[in-house]
Amino acid sequence: AQKITQTQPGMFVQEKEAVTLDCTYDTSDQSYGLFWYKQPSSGEMIFLIYQGSYDEQNATEGRYSLNFQKARKSANLVISASQLGDSAMYFCAMRDFNTGTASKLTFGTGTRLQVTL
Amino acid sequence: DTAVSQTPKYLVTQMGNDKSIKCEQNLGHDTMYWYKQDSKKFLKIMFSYNNKELIINETVPNRFSPKSPDKAHLNLHINSLELGDSAVYFCASSPDRGREKLFFGSGTQLSVL
Numbered sequence: 001a002q003k004i005t006q007t008q009p010g011m012f013v014q015e016k017e018a019v020t021l022d023c024t025y026d027t028s029d030q031s032y033g034l035f036w037y038k039q040p041s042s043g044e045m046i047f048l049i050y051q052g053s054y055d056e057q058n059a060t061e062g063r064y065s066l067n068f069q070k071a072r073k074s075a076n077l078v079i080s081a082s083q084l085g086d087s088a089m090y091f092c093a094m095r096d097f098n099t100g101t102a103s104k105l106t107f108g109t110g111t112r113l114q115v116t117l
Numbered sequence: 118d119t120a121v122s123q124t125p126k127y128l129v130t131q132m133g134n135d136k137s138i139k140c141e142q143n144l145g146h147d148t149m150y151w152y153k154q155d156s157k158k159f160l161k162i163m164f165s166y167n168n169k170e171l172i173i174n175e176t177v178p179n180r181f182s183p184k185s186p187d188k189a190h191l192n193l194h195i196n197s198l199e200l201g202d203s204a205v206y207f208c209a210s211s212p213d214r215g216r217e218k219l220f221f222g223s224g225t226q227l228s229v230l
Contacts, residue, residue, distance in 0.1 A: 035218055039158075045207065045221035089158055104150075104173055105219055107160040 002027045004092050004108035011113050013082045020067070021077040021111045023092030029053075031097040034075040035105065036066065039089040048090075051075060082115045089113075120144050123208045123222035130198055131230055138193045138225045140208030146220070147213055148172075149191035151183060154205040154224070166191050198229045 003026040013019035025034065036048040051059045051066045059066045067076040079086055092108040123140040130136055142149060150173075151163040165173035166185040180196045195202060208222040 037221075043205065043226075044223045045209075045219075047218045047220070050218055091160065104162045104165060106162075110158050 002029075002032075002094055002096060002106045004094055004106055006092055006108035006111050008111045009109070011111055012116055013079075013113065014116055015084060016081055018078060018080045019082055019113065021079070021090050021092075021113065023075045023077065023108060025073050025075060025092075025094050027073075027094065027096060029096045033095045033097065034066070034068070035093045035095065036064070036075075036077045037091045037093060037107075038086075039091065039110070040085075041088070045091075049077065079113075084115050084117075087113060087115045121208055121210055121220050121222040123206075123225055125225060126223065127226050127228075129228045129230065132198055132200060134198050135194070135196045136198060136227070137195070138206055138208075138227075140191045140193070140222055142189055142208075142210040142220070144210060144212075144220060145189075146210040147188060148211045149185065149188070150209040150211075150219065151191065151193050152207040152209060152221075154207060156204070160207070164191075164193075195227075200229050203227055203229045 005024045032053045034051045038046045049059050049061045049064045049066050051068045058068050063080045065078045089110045091110045093105045095105045121142045148167045150165045152160050154160045163177050164183040168188050169185045182194045185191045205224045205226050207224045209219040211217045211219050
């Protein structure tokens with residue numbers, strides 16, 4: 001069974017600083033995808049970044065980058081130059097790519113990020 | 118245009134009532150999902166449909182019944198509502214069963230009194 005672990009229930013970061021949100025995962029599958037979603041206080045789920053298990057380079061999307069360490073089974077999200085609008089819940093999620101089975105997104109428990117002045 | 122829209126956004130009801138949440142996506146996706154987010158913000162899949170066929174059915178009380186009249190719609194009907202059903206319910210869709218990200222609706226906050 002897949003499992004996603006986010007060990008930081010809450011994080012603080014000063015505006016304009018970088019912050020790393022931790023995510024470790026457990027799977028016996030060789031082919032899978034890792035996702036990060038942001039949930040602001042308004043409640044919607046916003047896709048941030050994706051990393052495939054066979055991607056050789058770490059994914060980047062603007063100020064977001066994913067520090068993917070396959071051997072350690074970690075997929076940490078790095079947010080550079082934090083902004084007040086980055087204050088939100090952040091969820092790490094994993095999807096297996098087994099053929100012949102229904103594929104679902106399994107979420108971690110989330111990290112609440114607060115950006116301060 | 119909203120890609121994944123679900124209605125209503127808020128639903129307040131008494132225990133024992135039956136209620137439905139509707140979801141529609143205009144992205145042409147084949148797969149749709151229902152997720153439940155509890156009071157601790159934990160998100161868990163409930164159901165998934167691919168082209169109107171049920172492909173994921175997690176351990177959910179049979180008071181919950183999804184219905185997909187076509188691949189653009191996935192509704193969730195809940196019978197005999199209980200206090201523990203209070204949560205945010207998210208509809209989502211994706212282009213296929215596997216590799217693509219999920220596009221989420223804005224959620225339905227269900228409060229059972």
